Amino acid sequence: MKYKKKKIHNNFTTGFINITSYGYAFVNVNEFQKDIFIPKKKTNRALEGDLVKIKFKNHFGYFKNKKKKRIEGEVLKVIKRKRKNFIGILKIKPYSKYGSVIIYNKTIHVNIHIPNNKLKGHFHNEKVLVRIVSWPKDYNNPLGEIIKVFGFSGEHKTELDSLLEEHEIPDKFPKKIEKEAKKILSTKDSDFNTRKDMRNVNTFTIDPIDAKDFDDALSIKKLEPNIWEIGIHIADVSHYVKEGSLLDKEAYTRATSIYFVGGVIPMLPKILSNDICSLHPEKEKLSFSFIFNINRKGKILKSWIGKTIIRSNRRFTYEEVQKIIDNKKGDFYEEISTLLFFSKIFTKKRLNNGAIFLDKIEIKFHLDEKKNPTKLCLEKNNEAHSLIEEFMLLANKKISEFVSLNSDGTPSQKTYIYRVHDKPDSKKIFLLKKIIEPLGYILDVKNLKTSINHILKKIKEKPEKNIIENLILRSMSKAKYSTKNIGHYGLSFLYYTHFTSPIRRYSDIIAHRLLHYYLNKKKCKSKSVDFYEEQSKHCSYKERIAIDIEREFSKFLQVKYLKKYHIGKEFYGIITGFTDWSVYIDLLLFQTEGMVRLRDIKEDTYILNQKNCTIIGKKKRKIYSLGDKVKVKLIDANIEKKQITLDWI
Template sequence: MKLEKKIKKFSGLSNNNLAIGFINITSYGYAFVNIKGFPKDIFIPKKKTNRAIEGDLVQVRFKNRKSGKKIEGEVIKVLKRKRKNFIGILKMKSQYGLVIVHNNTIHVDILIPIKEFNGYQHNEKVLVEIVKWPKNSKNPLGKIIKGFGVSGEYKTEIFSLLSEYGISYEFPKEVEKEAKEIVLKKNSDLNMRRDMRNINTFTIDPLDAKDIDDALSIRKLNSNTWEIGIHIADVSHYVKEGSFLDKEAYTRANSIYFVGTVIPMLPKILSNDLCSLHPEKDKLSFSSIFNMNNQGKILKSWFGKTIIRSNRRFTYEEVQKIIERKKGDYHEDISTLLFFSKILTKNRLKNGAISIEKVEIKFHLDKKNNPTRLYLEKSNEAHRLIEEFMLLANRKISEFFSLNLDGKPSNRTYIYRVHDEPDFQKIFVLKKIIEPLGYFLDIKNIKTSINHLLKSIQGKPEQNMIENLILRTMSKAKYSTKNIGHYGLSFIYYTHFTSPIRRYSDIIAHRLLNYYLTKKNNKLKSIEFYEEQSKHCSEKERLAIDAEREFLKYLQVKYIKKYLGKEFEGIITGFTEWSVYIDLLVFQTEGMIRLRDIQEDFYTLHSNNYSIIGRKKRKVYYLGDRIKVKLIDANIEKKQITLGWIKKE
């Protein structure tokens, strides 16, 4: 009988009390199985999971529920494994080895027979495959497929993380070959492009940036009109749809930025060289050209292919110094662009945009890639200048594509960057956390209230924590052909067009706009095709963000290890039945205290999940309360920080 028929047969309640569903196994060993049509999940005791692993499709037998009680059952059979391969740390015993997996993908250790050691070492991070699970054995038997190096080392964590997320470090040979051929040919269509090589043009990027995909140009046309160009690397000119290179870029969908390392979407000879807008070189670009008057009003717009020649590469720090000192290379051009960017910011905020200026956690790494210093990088005027012009290009391009000259919808297929309204429950939790800190949130007027909150926390120790909490309340932005607007930016039309070297979504946006401009509608695919691509890009983006966060957490835990035993101030950000989560303000990272380890009283979670209360003294701690803690442990393997509660006198 096929799997689909089995699922259909056992879906919902049945006379023989059998059902099929996906199992969720807790870290404590007991589990729950979600059955379609059941009002509640089936509870599976620890000893009745029958060798099932997190996410497996299982067949269960359940007991008839007594009134008011949960449905309890047992796993009869594993129908389909969610996965067989796991990444963990090898711990050597005298007669066998255990691979311990710390990311909750499996709730038991994997046993490695001594004959399968094959030179792998104690504390080595490995990829292991489950080969069998004997009926009466607590642990499955595994075979090591690959080693990544000693756990906790920089390269080990990079390569194991890439493997965990299914991301390839190297490009296939046919992709590298195709990229080299493109570089050798350097095909260009100069006759079809607007020549802008004689106009002052420059790039502004981080100091360590290798893939430079945007540039700005500016010139004065008359006493009341400026021409501002936003030039984006013309990646789609080189990466042809359907090529090996295109398929690989689509599979990756993003470049991934780890501290000290980039895993590019395109081979480096394209991302760092041919496509990148380096100074003093002719470069192909896809540009948005705006004529603006002295009040910042757009008088005229033009979109199309160009050739540019950047005069200078700036870092954000260099431009910020020029702004502050009011002198330096291209000072007049930079100050004019800054003037217009401030008008754009003012208009955007007036229109209801949420103004989150995210503080980024940065690390200095030594020669062995160990973190030696943690610092916070705040957005300055140079960052905001670039950001506003990129937002302008993304907005105006999507408007140009989506609207006819009369302002009515064109109904043309395009890829949008959409952002839905926030979840009310998350907003309510945010309100609960910030109130003990002396801040207020008006539920009835969210955007205005959030912007007021963001201003209030400027320069405060809790600024980064609250900004992170605000971001968590927001819906996740995504790509779609179905435009619902962008809530956070308050844009009706918005796309991603300005980073095609590192985002495949932008390559799609470039292609669609070019098909429209050159009237090559025959190259268009169905709306279903582009919606599928949009969904893929959204999923890969989430994957990249998760991988980047996990690697950052590894560095944070490794860095904080040197402060074991020290005391710090923190803010309570969350509760579970067993633990309290604390944001360590000085490190901008989260640690955990087990409720059972709090010595001053026996604390339990309140039913509202927003506070804990002591059984004897009835002392209550709320979300947002400031407390003193001691750093007890920083476990690099688990990427977990354990704190101790300092008793209040």
């Protein structure tokens, strides 16, 4: 059967424009499977994401087994701008009519010009917020005005403040919110008598050395020679942050604390996050607890969930606990070693049940007095981290099961907020397979989890460990919040929630409130499932923004560190990606990605073979594949672009 030609001439339509960094663009139109191509000279002052009216012509449809012809069009007018404000770096040249604001984050494809008469008081290389004022027809660039200065590009505070502005994250709380938080400090807690009293049980917190907010504490008491009572106590934030209050609305808007090197933008005012709610030692604190009896085989004999009052005996750092574990002595050694013993049983059970075991490595920086990075370290979790992690995973799992299942194991149909993690996308797994096989690792797609764990075990002491772990992480689906439970693929849990960090995550406050309703034999009639699903989506969205900010700021510090200490040095890396003009390489020593331009590889002229994810030399026919280990030289680290340029050795 032959496909008939379909002719459409000089049609008009509207759509949102996607402009490339080269200036040409595409407009998505529902009527066609393929986007309409807009040449560089016909974008008519449109900017990325604008709603535009376009005229297109010469669409001839397609024949069987033949590619569709490209539909070409031109922008007639901009109907609505997506945005008018942009963050960029001001460049001022002597004797020029304009200053120029360069935007490096691809939100706009042209520089914004600032007339000289509006440059008074401004300096070259300032990072600024600029507003587009006009774009005259005969001008190649829009004209703007500077409405905010963050400081000079590359400085710690400048980069952080501009990142927060870009994502509309306030770094301070409104006065009325602070006022409401201070009122709580003077309000006496009235429900002490209704809470389970845990003040006389040995209890402690274990947190990072620079932590200010302590969400969780562990208690342990020996009941019999082979039976212990363990308590997982979580700060009872929902007791103080009442639903519908100004504080609650502010916390919901923020949805998460944002952690970055050298500080935090908290979800709650510091008087709450660092003081009232935080489980400080030697102070009576309100908590929501999961308490259980466990035997030496790691079997939970019975459990209780409810509101408690605790008094932590000691605040530990991870480093202090690890030292106690290593030296087999110190404060609360018996309690810590017992908890570690049980945490290892929980880990083994998870892995036997099919959980993926990723031994994550974190990038840590040492900063000087001016907050410049002086040292970059790659730190992996130690036993102290694993101890806390396993007990928090257990609490999240058991709380979720308690709400979701009746006593006979049947589904309760109660509304709850779950932390869900879908199966990985098959295309991403195929790409992962392609990258790691040249390195000698075989991925069995039919027994994916077992195969991944086998690879993770194999790479434990190998130089490519960090990169393969990152590639596995990238191949996985993103975890999110939802009222629709599909389980957690990575952890191999059928039921899982986030309950253990309510000081820094709004999702956990929702989980606390719903659990409180059910413990009090109340059906959650006041809010619909749709209401909680909307809140879940909001928390997932805000989490992604926080992760993006944290990663981008970390990338800035990496680039700044490499620029100061490692230009001209040679390193080994793994090829992680190709484009038509470049090769992307993860530097093994720093866990950061750099780029080599194909045209700069002097040994041959290389071209991309997209199907096989390889590059091949025209003369020598040498092939480089994803996953190949190569030696490179660091030739540039551009702080403004957050980009590392490498030379092929």
